[in-house]
Amino acid sequence: MTRIVGLQGLFNGNILHLMLKSLKSNFKSFKKDYISGIFLLSDNSYIYNDKFCNISSKDDYNLGIGSNYSDKFKINESQPIRYKSIVLAFDGIIYNINELNNLLDSNINNNYINNINNTNNNHINNKSHINNKNNTNNNHINNINNTNNNSINNSDIDNNFNKNNNIDNNYTNSSFTKDCLNENEDKNLNHGLLLSKIMYKFLQEHSNLKEAIIKSIKIIDGEYSFAVFDGENLGIARDSIGIKPLYYHINNNSFNSFSSEKKALWKIGIKDSEIKSLKPGYILYNWDLIAPKNNPWDNDYYNLYNGNISKFNISKNQNNELKYLDINKMSYDEIKYSLINLLTYSTYKRVLNTDKVGLIFSGGVDSTILATLLKNISDDISVNLYTVGVESSEDLKYAKKVAKSLDFPIKTTIIDETLVRESLNPVLDAIEEPNLMKIGVGMTLYLATKMASNDGISITLAGQGADELFGGYYKYLTTFKEKGPEFTQKSMIHDIEYGYDVNFERDDKIATFNGVDLRVPYLDEKLVNFALKIPIKYKINSDEDLLRKRILRDIAIDIGIDKEIAERPKKAAQYGSGIHKILIKKVLKDIDLNKKIDEIRNNYLK
Numbered sequence: 001m002t003r004i005v006g007l008q009g010l011f012n013g014n015i016l017h018l019m020l021k022s023l024k025s026n027f028k029s030f031k032k033d034y035i036s037g038i039f040l041l042s043d044n045s046y047i048y049n050d051k052f053c054n055i056s057s058k059d060d061y062n063l064g065i066g067s068n069y070s071d072k073f074k075i076n077e078s079q080p081i082r083y084k085s086i087v088l089a090f091d092g093i094i095y096n097i098n099e100l101n102n103l104l105d106s107n108i109n110n111n112y113i114n115n116i117n118n119t120n121n122n123h124i125n126n127k128s129h130i131n132n133k134n135n136t137n138n139n140h141i142n143n144i145n146n147t148n149n150n151s152i153n154n155s156d157i158d159n160n161f162n163k164n165n166n167i168d169n170n171y172t173n174s175s176f177t178k179d180c181l182n183e184n185e186d187k188n189l190n191h192g193l194l195l196s197k198i199m200y201k202f203l204q205e206h207s208n209l210k211e212a213i214i215k216s217i218k219i220i221d222g223e224y225s226f227a228v229f230d231g232e233n234l235g236i237a238r239d240s241i242g243i244k245p246l247y248y249h250i251n252n253n254s255f256n257s258f259s260s261e262k263k264a265l266w267k268i269g270i271k272d273s274e275i276k277s278l279k280p281g282y283i284l285y286n287w288d289l290i291a292p293k294n295n296p297w298d299n300d301y302y303n304l305y306n307g308n309i310s311k312f313n314i315s316k317n318q319n320n321e322l323k324y325l326d327i328n329k330m331s332y333d334e335i336k337y338s339l340i341n342l343l344t345y346s347t348y349k350r351v352l353n354t355d356k357v358g359l360i361f362s363g364g365v366d367s368t369i370l371a372t373l374l375k376n377i378s379d380d381i382s383v384n385l386y387t388v389g390v391e392s393s394e395d396l397k398y399a400k401k402v403a404k405s406l407d408f409p410i411k412t413t414i415i416d417e418t419l420v421r422e423s424l425n426p427v428l429d430a431i432e433e434p435n436l437m438k439i440g441v442g443m444t445l446y447l448a449t450k451m452a453s454n455d456g457i458s459i460t461l462a463g464q465g466a467d468e469l470f471g472g473y474y475k476y477l478t479t480f481k482e483k484g485p486e487f488t489q490k491s492m493i494h495d496i497e498y499g500y501d502v503n504f505e506r507d508d509k510i511a512t513f514n515g516v517d518l519r520v521p522y523l524d525e526k527l528v529n530f531a532l533k534i535p536i537k538y539k540i541n542s543d544e545d546l547l548r549k550r551i552l553r554d555i556a557i558d559i560g561i562d563k564e565i566a567e568r569p570k571k572a573a574q575y576g577s578g579i580h581k582i583l584i585k586k587v588l589k590d591i592d593l594n595k596k597i598d599e600i601r602n603n604y605l606k
Contacts, residue, residue, distance in 0.1 A: 001458075001517040002069040002079060002192075004089040004246075005264050006227050008062065008234055008287070009255025013040050013047070015268055016064040019259060022267035022604050023068050039065045039080045039087050039229075048082060063234065065089050065227055070515075083196035085231050086203070090192035091260055092224025092244050093517075095349045097194060100219065104197055195220070199228055209233040210285050217283075221525070225260065225278075235285045240296050241523050242280030242500025245508055249275055256287050261509065262432045266604040280500050296528050297493045327533045332551075335534060339527075340555050346524035347373045350461060356382040358452035358460035358516070360445060361410070362577075363387070363398025365549065365556050366463030366472075368565050370521060372556075374461075375406050384457060385410040386448040390578030394571065402565060411455070413447045420582045423447060424591070429600055430513040431506045434593035440580045441503070442510050449514040458517055464507055465522035468495040469531040470549040471539035472570045481543045485536040492539075493532055499523075 005019040020036045040047040041063040067079035067089045080089045094100065195216065202212035209230045223243035227236045236258055238246045248258040249270045258278075259265050265275050278284060281292035327335065347370060351357050359374065361367045374383045385408050387399035396412055403410035413419070420443065427442050428434065445462070452460050467473050471480075471492060480488045495502070504523070511518035521527070538551040547553065547567055556566035 002091040003260040005066045005259040007064040011255045019264040020066045022264045034068045037079045081192045088196045088228045090226040094191040094222040096221040237283045238278045240281040245505040246278045342527045346521040350519040358457040360448045360462040361385040362395045366466040386451045388413045388447045393578045417586045430510045434597040444577045449511045449516040453514040464520045470552045472549045489536045
């Protein structure tokens with residue numbers, strides 16, 4: 001979990017300092033556990049350091065990249081990362097590190113890249129794991145990610161880049177020559193350094209940073225945003241679903257800027273109306289937008305990692321060629337088992353190398369499926385459930401019941417008017433906009449991740465995305481009745497395409513506010529690809545289908561979840577927890593949300 005900022009144009013170095021400082025001012029985790037690092041470049045010199053201090057130089061710079069990163073998160077240390085001619089700031093996580101390290105150890109060729117990560121869950125094709133915990137996943141887990149990623153070699157740091165003659169006294173030359181990773185720490189886990197090496201491989205091959213970025217993001221399986229500089233060109237990119245936030249502002253008369261949070265741009269005087277969110281899958285290359293050739297929600301979606309969206313890769317034939325099944329020719333049972341395999345693997349890889357994890361838990365079908373999968377994946381992972389609700393809420397009732405049946409510890413926060421009032425300001429600060437619906441949903445997540453943070457849990461899972469993929473919202477039934485199944489399918493695709501703006505950015509920012517890394521198994525790119533191709537009749541079966549999400553509910557029963565839970569009606573987080581009612585009837589009666597957010601923005605401007 002990292003936050004990145006950057007500037008390009010002509011600016012004073014103190015501006016980069018202000019941007020980083022704004023991200024540390026209110027974030028609970030950033031106050032204690034987070035370190036800031038910078039890279040500043042002028043015509044004649046540069047400053048590089050992975051330890052933050054005030055910039056006293058009055059020099060003007062042409063490029064600046066900064067990071068706030070945690071010294072307790074081992075996956076992304078010492079940022080910005082410097083590898084040979086590349087400087088990179090990375091926010092996120094990469095899941096296919098084993099395959100990428102194998103790529104580093106091999107010659108880059110199309111055959112290898114086409115086959116990278118074509119595991120496609122062959123290790124979880126055995127249907128018996130669904131019904132038998134003792135046989136569940138144990139074999140395939142032993143075969144996944146035998147992480148022998150010894151290819152990260154500290155000696156690769158290129159000392160020739162250390163050409164600075166005018167470094168401010170507050171900074172040290174040694175930062176460029178020291179190893180990016182401590183020798184006593186797990187070198188396999190620095191995802192930012194791994195991406196730098198992949199990027200450099202492609203840069204050598206194509207002599208073009210733009211092409212190197214495009215090639216790299218095609219083979220990354222993860223959730224991320226990053227900025228990379230090769231000495232001449234600057235590229236900024238974001239994952240194809242839009243889990244990690246990234247905002248930017250272009251002002252060709254002075255300097256352009258970007259940040260993981262709007263508040264860093266507010267801090268340097270940029271108006272909210274002038275800030276843009278980088279769309280999922282897009283690249284901002286030297287401040288020109290490059291759209292992806294295709295997206296996970298497109299009918300003809302294809303990339304090197306996922307294969308054809310219209311077909312699901314399940315095995316290889318005798319000639320070792322990939323064998324595909326057309327989803328439209330698959331039986332309902334085949335689709336169900338393919339889906340549960342994808343979701344099992346998606347959940348597994350998000351808790352790999354973790355000894356304890358939290359689950360944001362409502363007791364609904366989405367989160368109960370995740371809880372059941374976590375129970376079956378490994379006995380070595382400690383799982384805590386976190387539920388928020390008013391005293392009499394349905395969420396608390398069902399969450400406690402499921403927790404008892406799974407023998408998971410559960411912690412709850414009882415909501416009342418006082419707590420909602422106290423939570424309003426930090427939630428607004430985190431989501432950075434006065435949207436009532438986002439406040440209601442966000443407050444539930446805020447209180448749940450706050451409990452996880454207090455327990456020392458830095459990684460939590462949540463069921464976000466399931467409703468958009470499987471037709472959970474009541475509006476889909478209305479659309480189904482009025483405009484038919486085809487239009488309903490398009491509506492669901494639209495909601496995934498723009499989910500970054502409605503839900504995903506909000507959730508990541510709120511969790512980060514509490515020092516927690518939120519991971520969302522339902523929004524795994526491969527699972528999204530497959531789920532959006534499932535016929536609508538398996539999600540909403542008629543005009544009168546009040547439950548919806550049929551295939552997900554059937555899967556829940558298949559893996560042993562009680563029918564009462566599997567068929568529990570959908571209730572949005574803000575309603576199930578009771579927060580919305582308190583907000584509308586009590587808290588917001590005497591509060592103007594627009595004025596409230598203006599106050600927060602003005603605090604950063606000061």
